[in-house]
Amino acid sequence: MKAAVFTKYGPPEVVQIKEVDKPTIKENQVLVRVSATAVTSGDARIRGFNIPLGFRTLSRLIFGITKPRKQVLGVVFSGIVEAIDERVTQFKVGDAVFGANNNFGTHAEYIAILERESMVLKPSNIDYTQAAAVPFGALTSLKFLRDFGKIKSGQKVLINGASGALGVYAVQLAKHFGAEVTGVCSAINLELVKSLGADHVIDYTTTDFTSNNETYDIIYDTVGKISFSHCKNSLNVNGRLLLAVAGISQYFKMLSTALIGNKKVVAGVAIFNKKDLNTIKVLLESGELKSVVGKSFLLEDIVEAHRYVDSGHKVGSAVVTLD
Numbered sequence: 001m002k003a004a005v006f007t008k009y010g011p012p013e014v015v016q017i018k019e020v021d022k023p024t025i026k027e028n029q030v031l032v033r034v035s036a037t038a039v040t041s042g043d044a045r046i047r048g049f050n051i052p053l054g055f056r057t058l059s060r061l062i063f064g065i066t067k068p069r070k071q072v073l074g075v076v077f078s079g080i081v082e083a084i085d086e087r088v089t090q091f092k093v094g095d096a097v098f099g100a101n102n103n104f105g106t107h108a109e110y111i112a113i114l115e116r117e118s119m120v121l122k123p124s125n126i127d128y129t130q131a132a133a134v135p136f137g138a139l140t141s142l143k144f145l146r147d148f149g150k151i152k153s154g155q156k157v158l159i160n161g162a163s164g165a166l167g168v169y170a171v172q173l174a175k176h177f178g179a180e181v182t183g184v185c186s187a188i189n190l191e192l193v194k195s196l197g198a199d200h201v202i203d204y205t206t207t208d209f210t211s212n213n214e215t216y217d218i219i220y221d222t223v224g225k226i227s228f229s230h231c232k233n234s235l236n237v238n239g240r241l242l243l244a245v246a247g248i249s250q251y252f253k254m255l256s257t258a259l260i261g262n263k264k265v266v267a268g269v270a271i272f273n274k275k276d277l278n279t280i281k282v283l284l285e286s287g288e289l290k291s292v293v294g295k296s297f298l299l300e301d302i303v304e305a306h307r308y309v310d311s312g313h314k315v316g317s318a319v320v321t322l323d
């Protein structure tokens with residue numbers, strides 16, 4: 001089968017399309033023929049080994065010290081079940097599915113995945129391209145807003161990076177939870193963020209949200225550009241700064257704010273699970289959550305998709321189609 005393989009860390013050009021062995025299913029696994037996947041900011045970080053300060057040694061141990069241990073990137077997928085192990089009960093051959101594989105490998109024509117992983121039936125009201133665009137950003141932002149942010153109805157929430165993969169779902173999920181939402185991005189994406197339900201939008205190229213005398217219960221930074229000292233005065237009492245991108249110093253700040261003061265920094269890593277994906281699926285089916293595809297690429301052009309992600313200005317997801 002064809003797969004996007006990278007054998008060394010580096011720029012987008014290290015990724016090459018190669019013939020590799022098609023996976024065979026083991027106990028409790030499902031073989032999925034991938035229709036669409038996405039190059040996520042997570043894939044691009046690992047490919048370029050662009051890891052936040054303080055976590056580089058640990059990441060080398062996890063992902064490979066001198067060269068990548070897993071040579072096929074890709075977390076998200078949509079596709080069709082082609083085969084199942086005899087113990088599998090939740091899926092049958094021919095099912096249309098989508099999900100997020102914590103073990104990578106979705107930048108390929110086929111993946112073998114445990115049925116208990118975060119994979120569910122694809123909503124019938126969206127296509128494979130739209131389905132692959134959702135899990136990475138939606139599952140991460142669900143984790144951050146609901147679990148790290150303890151978001152409540154009526155709260156004021158600011159999303160920094162509102163037009164990216166995390167941001168577009170953060171805006172919609174925060175609205176779903178009943179918050180008043182402010183989205184921050186550049187001028188070109190303000191209309192999109194409004195269309196996703198944001199009550200207010202701010203163009204960061206002309207306005208610093210910390211200087212407009214507004215305060216928020218949650219500031220969710222999906223970009224890695226906001227420090228606690230810079231936005232502290234924009235947080236309400238008991239407010240939380242949620243950091244999707246955090247190095248060791250931000251984790252120390254999380255510790256110190258947990259001990260002192262009434263405004264907290266919360267950082268963490270979202271691990272994907274089936275229960276949360278089901279929550280997202282229901283919201284997609286009801287139309288409350290909309291998929292946002294910035295650009296779509298063919299597998300053969302995946303290097304272009306990596307370049308688009310590296311720009312730091314992609315809109316929603318960079319989807320890669322295989323069918």
Ligand SMILES: NC(=O)c1ccc[n+]([C@@H]2O[C@H](COP(=O)([O-])OP(=O)(O)OC[C@H]3O[C@@H](n4cnc5c(N)ncnc54)[C@H](OP(=O)(O)O)[C@@H]3O)[C@@H](O)[C@H]2O)c1
Pocket residue numbers: 040041042045136137140160161162163164165166167184185186187188189204222223224225243244245268269270271309312313314315316
């Ligand atoms: N902790 C976790 O578990 C976890 C999980 C997933 C991802 N992440 C991390 O989250 C980050 C975001 O991921 P993503 O996929 O959403 O990225 P993305 O799609 O590239 O999003 C970029 C967003 O940032 C905005 N932006 C760029 N420069 C900005 C600035 N100076 N000020 C404010 N906004 C700015 C862009 O808006 P414009 O294009 O309008 O400029 C766009 O909305 C990545 O670094 C990723 O590694 C963390």
